[in-house]
Amino acid sequence: MKKTILNTASLLVLATLGAVGAAQAADLPVYTKAPVVEPFNPWMIRLRALGVIPDAGGSTVNVVGVPALSSPNSGLSISNQVVPELDITYFFTKNIAAELILGVTRHSIDGTGTLNGLPIGKTTLLPPTLTLQYHFTGLGAFKPYVGAGVNYTVFFNTGAANVPVGGLAVTNLSVSNAFGGAVQFGFDLMLDKHWGLNVDVKKLWLRPDYTALVNGAIPVNGTAHIDPWLVGAGVTYKF
Numbered sequence: 001m002k003k004t005i006l007n008t009a010s011l012l013v014l015a016t017l018g019a020v021g022a023a024q025a026a027d028l029p030v031y032t033k034a035p036v037v038e039p040f041n042p043w044m045i046r047l048r049a050l051g052v053i054p055d056a057g058g059s060t061v062n063v064v065g066v067p068a069l070s071s072p073n074s075g076l077s078i079s080n081q082v083v084p085e086l087d088i089t090y091f092f093t094k095n096i097a098a099e100l101i102l103g104v105t106r107h108s109i110d111g112t113g114t115l116n117g118l119p120i121g122k123t124t125l126l127p128p129t130l131t132l133q134y135h136f137t138g139l140g141a142f143k144p145y146v147g148a149g150v151n152y153t154v155f156f157n158t159g160a161a162n163v164p165v166g167g168l169a170v171t172n173l174s175v176s177n178a179f180g181g182a183v184q185f186g187f188d189l190m191l192d193k194h195w196g197l198n199v200d201v202k203k204l205w206l207r208p209d210y211t212a213l214v215n216g217a218i219p220v221n222g223t224a225h226i227d228p229w230l231v232g233a234g235v236t237y238k239f
Contacts, residue, residue, distance in 0.1 A: 048234030
């Protein structure tokens, strides 16, 4: 009888301890592994095919001593061009970024109006453009943006056509470097966390001064309203 009482008491003690342990375990916080958060990388690059479409309307021509060949009777025409272009983007936040575009284009310049298609010459443009952008978020893989900034264009490898047309030929062409404003809009369509497709449109206000000679003796000067549209499409890589 005494042995039975001891066994029963032991079972009661064990049951009590088990219940207490279970209650304490239920009160303990449950720790789970925190999700891995990838560090934010601020760099992005894009490689585009870029169409450069000048809008030369409003360009001025002053042929010294020959009013009939000067504005508003005459103007300039500047050729379109398609070139490769690289841009580098740095994100200060997920919404605010700065973009620098780099590319080189070469254009032919011709006279219009009373200059009757007179070849003026050719010049090469290096137009680095820096814009500050706002990137819209919350649209999934579709990531549109707008921007505005400044352009500084360097003109080099400039040469006069020196091709006679109607008894006239242009020599000694020179084009001055110039600052201009820029606006842009575009979007990235991300295919995964690194790669995407990009479409981008920019408008530059670019109006350099130029000088030349006609027939090696008559001074010509004015302002070329290049004002190009830059229409690009290509690939995006987000680091």
